[in-house]
Every structure is written in structure tokens, then in C-alpha cells.
Amino acid sequence: MTPLGSALSHGYRFRLTISSDGASGRWALNVCGGSLIYIRSARGFTYFRERVTYGKDVCSGGGVDRVKRVNTGIYVHFASAKGDAYDAAGTLRRATR
Numbered sequence: 001m002t003p004l005g006s007a008l009s010h011g012y013r014f015r016l017t018i019s020s021d022g023a024s025g026r027w028a029l030n031v032c033g034g035s036l037i038y039i040r041s042a043r044g045f046t047y048f049r050e051r052v053t054y055g056k057d058v059c060s061g062g063g064v065d066r067v068k069r070v071n072t073g074i075y076v077h078f079a080s081a082k083g084d085a086y087d088a089a090g091t092l093r094r095a096t097r
Contacts, residue, residue, distance in 0.1 A: 004050075016076060016092065018067070022046060030041035044068050050078075 018025035018036065025036035026047060032055025036048035050062045063080040073091040080086030 014092065016065070016067070016074070018046075018048075027065070029059065031055045034059075034062070036065065039064065 013028075013030060013031075015028045016025065017027075023038045027033055027036055027050055032052060034051045034053035036050060038051055039047040041047070042048045045066045045068045048067065050065055052059045052062050055061075063078055063082075063086070066077040066079070068075045070091055073093050075089075075091045077089040078087060080088075
């Protein structure tokens, strides 16, 4: 599994936005991104299916995000539809405007 922090330290910028009701959202990673579709909640995590809506030639083809609030950050584990070699995990901090 690739640490999400490692990908970010190599110039990637990951953005995750979840709606206030927690039923949907958007994600973006540099030149690709898409929508998040709620699957379920279990053991403190919320699961979303990623749908790639732009940059399909660059992104890994979607997968499942497992999201959980941890202290002041959000822990994200991405399980790629392409397999374990494309998985990533890490804790994100809230962006300031």
C-alpha cells in the first residue's frame, strides 16, 4: 500500500469534499477526479465508491474510499479497483481558505 502522504509529498494534491448529509461527495487528485457515492457506514468508517469523471486515462480506474474523522484530521484508505499496488492511505488535514 502506498502511503497517501508519500504521494502528496511527490507533488500530488488530493482533495476530498463530502456533502453535509454524508451521502455523496467529490474527489480530485491533480488532473483527475470524480464523484463519491455512499455505500455504507460500519465501525466508525464511512465507505464511498469513487467514480472517475475526468482524467480516466491517468487515474487508476476508481475504487472505494474508507473515511473516518481522527482528531482534527480525516483518515482515508483508498482501495483501488486495479488492485493492491494502487491502494493508498493517510490522514488528511482540513484545508484552510
